[in-house]
Amino acid sequence: MGVKTNMHGEKRLEQARERVIDAISQNMHLYGVTESVGRLYGALYFQEDPMTLDEMKVELGMSKTSMSTSVRNLVDLKMVGKVWRKGVRKDLYQAEPDWYQTFIDFFTIKWRAGVSINVSAMEKSLNELQSLINDEHVEEHIKDQARMDIEKLTSALEYYDWINRLVDSFESKDIFNFIPKKR
Amino acid sequence: MGVKTNMHGEKRLEQARERVIDAISQNMHLYGVTESVGRLYGALYFQEDPMTLDEMKVELGMSKTSMSTSVRNLVDLKMVGKVWRKGVRKDLYQAEPDWYQTFIDFFTIKWRAGVSINVSAMEKSLNELQSLINDEHVEEHIKDQARMDIEKLTSALEYYDWINRLVDSFESKDIFNFIPKKR
DNA sequence: AAGTACGTACAGAAAAAACTGTACATAATG
DNA sequence: CATTATGTACAGTTTTTTCTGTACGTACTT
Numbered sequence: 176m177g178v179k180t181n182m183h184g185e186k187r188l189e190q191a192r193e194r195v196i197d198a199i200s201q202n203m204h205l206y207g208v209t210e211s212v213g214r215l216y217g218a219l220y221f222q223e224d225p226m227t228l229d230e231m232k233v234e235l236g237m238s239k240t241s242m243s244t245s246v247r248n249l250v251d252l253k254m255v256g257k258v259w260r261k262g263v264r265k266d267l268y269q270a271e272p273d274w275y276q277t278f279i280d281f282f283t284i285k286w287r288a289g290v291s292i293n294v295s296a297m298e299k300s301l302n303e304l305q306s307l308i309n310d311e312h313v314e315e316h317i318k319d320q321a322r323m324d325i326e327k328l329t330s331a332l333e334y335y336d337w338i339n340r341l342v343d344s345f346e347s348k349d350i351f352n353f354i355p356k357k358r
Numbered sequence: 359m360g361v362k363t364n365m366h367g368e369k370r371l372e373q374a375r376e377r378v379i380d381a382i383s384q385n386m387h388l389y390g391v392t393e394s395v396g397r398l399y400g401a402l403y404f405q406e407d408p409m410t411l412d413e414m415k416v417e418l419g420m421s422k423t424s425m426s427t428s429v430r431n432l433v434d435l436k437m438v439g440k441v442w443r444k445g446v447r448k449d450l451y452q453a454e455p456d457w458y459q460t461f462i463d464f465f466t467i468k469w470r471a472g473v474s475i476n477v478s479a480m481e482k483s484l485n486e487l488q489s490l491i492n493d494e495h496v497e498e499h500i501k502d503q504a505r506m507d508i509e510k511l512t513s514a515l516e517y518y519d520w521i522n523r524l525v526d527s528f529e530s531k532d533i534f535n536f537i538p539k540k541r
Numbered sequence: 542a543a544g545t546a547c548g549t550a551c552a553g554a555a556a557a558a559a560c561t562g563t564a565c566a567t568a569a570t571g
Numbered sequence: 572c573a574t575t576a577t578g579t580a581c582a583g584t585t586t587t588t589t590c591t592g593t594a595c596g597t598a599c600t601t
Contacts, residue, residue, distance in 0.1 A: 184493070184495070184496035185497075185500055188487070188503055188504055191486045191504075191507065192507065194479050194482060195476075195479050195480055195511065202472040202475055202476055205472050206390060207389060207390040209588090211590085220510070221507065223506065228547085239592095240549070241590055264547075266547085266548075274513075274517040275517060275520070285389070289385040292381050292385055293381045295381075296378050296381035297381070299377060300375070300378050304371070304374050307374075314368075317367040317371055320371055320406075323406065324375065327455075328378065331457060334458060336541070337458070338461070340537050341533075341537050344536070350524075353527070353536040354520060354523050356516070356520055357516065358523070394559075394560085420560075422578080422579090423562075424560055424561075427560090427579085447570095447576070448576090
């Protein structure tokens, strides 16, 4: 006789959710999101109604301060949104239900940030290397290295342009013409 | 009179590289890679010849143990490869020069891992929820929740299938038909 | 206007991660 | 075969990150 099928229905439901929440938070952890934040997202994902900070606190057994910072984290990533309900004073949060959109927002935010950091650094260094090459006082073997670096940076910038165009196709949803949602 | 143009050429080269290495490591940090590991990648990126662990140690001013684990990290991500040179006893490592390939490998590895964790958890929970619904002893309001969860998980699985197909298009390089390398 | 509820800033405590040095296993050298 | 070089496992330390409790500002309630 199976143990699980004897269990109380609520507990079985709880366990099925818990497993998925664990997987989600592990997954999010791969992308630099704390496991706690991941579990909070998971909790919100299964919750039918939006949650208050105090409810989250109870649900995860953590401090209200942590819930505040964790949820802000998720809001910044656009994985969770604040919602308004008539007559409810507390802030209410709910998980973004569309995972395609979540995916797009998450990587758009990350990639654009990363690209812009790198592009500006590279452009600045590229200029400096160029003036190094034009400087007659600089030793030739240094210039050789500079020339190689310029080549590397130029092709890196080309790559970043590609990333930007890829992100564009996410934002515009064009990507779904190439890889359709359902096959 | 500009300060920089008075500087020794080698130092100017060094500084231009350093700026880019910082940006690269910051960028990699966004994806859950340690900044040290990022700096190591940056160092390897600019180095024309492959490096030994001892050279890395000197270059980054860190312990050999750290270099060993960091470089293994990069090899696992396929951002760095071990190379062989006749007569050289030490292990030699060099950065993968093709950033498109690096991008593809990095996200393929990460996404496949994430998807497989989640899919197996979800399939298991999906089965359990199904048997919950078929169990006549379970209260109706629990079954309602289970039905909603099943719906959520089903569409999540659909989403993961999409991710897999997206990754397929990276691996097969088909993505470059959609977003060409050069515009 | 006084009182209350709510969310968050901040400092300190707890936990996790990164880093180091030693010790050792393996393989190359003489 | 003995010796030396090389990379890594592991335990302990340092550094970083996460988490908590208190204190406080703001805004709602009466």
